[in-house]
Amino acid sequence: MINLRNQACIVGIGETRYVRKPGSGLSQLALQLQAAKSAVDDANISLKDVDGLMPFPNLGHAEEFAANLGIENLRFAATVHTGGAAPVASLRIAAMAVCTGAADSVLIPAGWNAYSGSRARDTVSQDVSSLPGGAIARDYYLPFGLTAPPQWYSLMARRHMHEFGTTAEQLGAIAVAMRKHAQLNPNAVMYGKPMSLEEYMASPMITDPYRLYDCCLETDGAAAVVVTSVERARDLDKPPVSIVSVASGQPYPADEITNRKDFFRTGLTNAAPEAFALAGMTPNDIDFAQIYDCFTFEVLQQIEEIGFCDRGEGGDFVEGGRIELGGDLPVNTHGGLLSEAHVLGMNHVVEAVKQLRGDAGERQVEDARVGVVTGWGDFGDGSIAILSR
Amino acid sequence: MEAKPLPLLEGLSEEFFGWCKNGELRFQRCTECGVWRHVPREMCADCGSIDWDWQRSCGRGKVFTWTVVERPLHPAFAESVPYAPVVVEMEEGVRVLSEVVDCAPSELRIDMPVDVHFVAVTEEVTLPVFRRRAPA
Numbered sequence: 117m118i119n120l121r122n123q124a125c126i127v128g129i130g131e132t133r134y135v136r137k138p139g140s141g142l143s144q145l146a147l148q149l150q151a152a153k154s155a156v157d158d159a160n161i162s163l164k165d166v167d168g169l170m171p172f173p174n175l176g177h178a179e180e181f182a183a184n185l186g187i188e189n190l191r192f193a194a195t196v197h198t199g200g201a202a203p204v205a206s207l208r209i210a211a212m213a214v215c216t217g218a219a220d221s222v223l224i225p226a227g228w229n230a231y232s233g234s235r236a237r238d239t240v241s242q243d244v245s246s247l248p249g250g251a252i253a254r255d256y257y258l259p260f261g262l263t264a265p266p267q268w269y270s271l272m273a274r275r276h277m278h279e280f281g282t283t284a285e286q287l288g289a290i291a292v293a294m295r296k297h298a299q300l301n302p303n304a305v306m307y308g309k310p311m312s313l314e315e316y317m318a319s320p321m322i323t324d325p326y327r328l329y330d331c332c333l334e335t336d337g338a339a340a341v342v343v344t345s346v347e348r349a350r351d352l353d354k355p356p357v358s359i360v361s362v363a364s365g366q367p368y369p370a371d372e373i374t375n376r377k378d379f380f381r382t383g384l385t386n387a388a389p390e391a392f393a394l395a396g397m398t399p400n401d402i403d404f405a406q407i408y409d410c411f412t413f414e415v416l417q418q419i420e421e422i423g424f425c426d427r428g429e430g431g432d433f434v435e436g437g438r439i440e441l442g443g444d445l446p447v448n449t450h451g452g453l454l455s456e457a458h459v460l461g462m463n464h465v466v467e468a469v470k471q472l473r474g475d476a477g478e479r480q481v482e483d484a485r486v487g488v489v490t491g492w493g494d495f496g497d498g499s500i501a502i503l504s505r
Numbered sequence: 506m507e508a509k510p511l512p513l514l515e516g517l518s519e520e521f522f523g524w525c526k527n528g529e530l531r532f533q534r535c536t537e538c539g540v541w542r543h544v545p546r547e548m549c550a551d552c553g554s555i556d557w558d559w560q561r562s563c564g565r566g567k568v569f570t571w572t573v574v575e576r577p578l579h580p581a582f583a584e585s586v587p588y589a590p591v592v593v594e595m596e597e598g599v600r601v602l603s604e605v606v607d608c609a610p611s612e613l614r615i616d617m618p619v620d621v622h623f624v625a626v627t628e629e630v631t632l633p634v635f636r637r638r639a640p641a
Contacts (some may be wrong), residue, residue: 250534255512262590324573
């Protein structure tokens, strides 16, 4: 087997402003183009040098990106259809492309007007064709009012609470940590809006056990990264961030959430050990984690499935500041989907790069050398990347 | 008010809900290896057989997990809140997403015994729902 360990790098990152009211004022494509352009500029390469594109599923075609960006020689285009797991999963495909010569530089954009445009809650219940298992949801979930992601995943959260004694306060510790980190990030939508555990507990119930502040934000914004080979990266100005390893996985079955023999086995359960084996590392080697936080419990669950603690111990793990800056494992130093913005997890990749470049300002993790980024999508698809400076 | 979404009566779903209309909860069972399955699938994922039949469930199950929807995220359910989509684990081993119609969400308990029951929501569509089992 060919191990692509440290053979490809992230050399450019870009982000738009992240906003809610009144919205970005840009089209979904224009937003993503803005982030894409700034990622290419950050890499200090020419758009003419970009010859690979990996758009997020259902948010734009490679052809329209290329036409707008002036990419005249698009040699490689692909999309990984795993929802919010796609940005991190795309890092592996991009690494494969630049290491085999299929492309020299691959641009991975993601972004949407999830505040001012159509909301995720609507698209998943009304556009069954965009979701693997959409017809199953239509026929077997929607008639009973199970219509949107927080409802799907809260089924897992409740079961975890039953089996392991996980508490609302422990889920709250995750929401509070993300909010605390957002206070150090001027581009976070929740910058300037600190939140206590009491405020979390008092927030209205959305789908019990999920309160309002267990749920990610709906925001407008886009982010992008540029991936190239380690040889090419040596010629560029910015310190490259090395893609040590990436792995993806799916739960079983991936298209139906209720009939899993092991109810807590998600895509990450298989992907994480693979990523650590490819990297020759263990969870003890990790300085920070940017974890796809669509909802608080998914953070706890991923912490367990990555192996930062055993299954069932996640509740204790997230308490006492362990996942906050200054703790053993700072999680979502930018504020995450919960308190920075919902940029489909691409903002997690960008934040990991900032940390590893030492460019995270007030929220810099001291001496950050190796970090983990995860993605989560659809009914529990998972992806994980280990990145290093 | 928008009508609640209904299953599309096509293919295997048409068969599943057709049995419900008859007042029978039936799941596919592999005729090769005997494994029960839900939701309906074309092939037995345990042995690869494409041979199966619709076998009648005993109708008994227990609550596996649930969520209580307090803020509707779909307009058709705006007036139904609070309501609880419930996962029921049947004695055959398969799990079904449904609801427990005679139980307030606050009274649901994991492992609560429930029995299947049927509600005709339209002339064409009957949904399988559950009721608390009376103590023996």
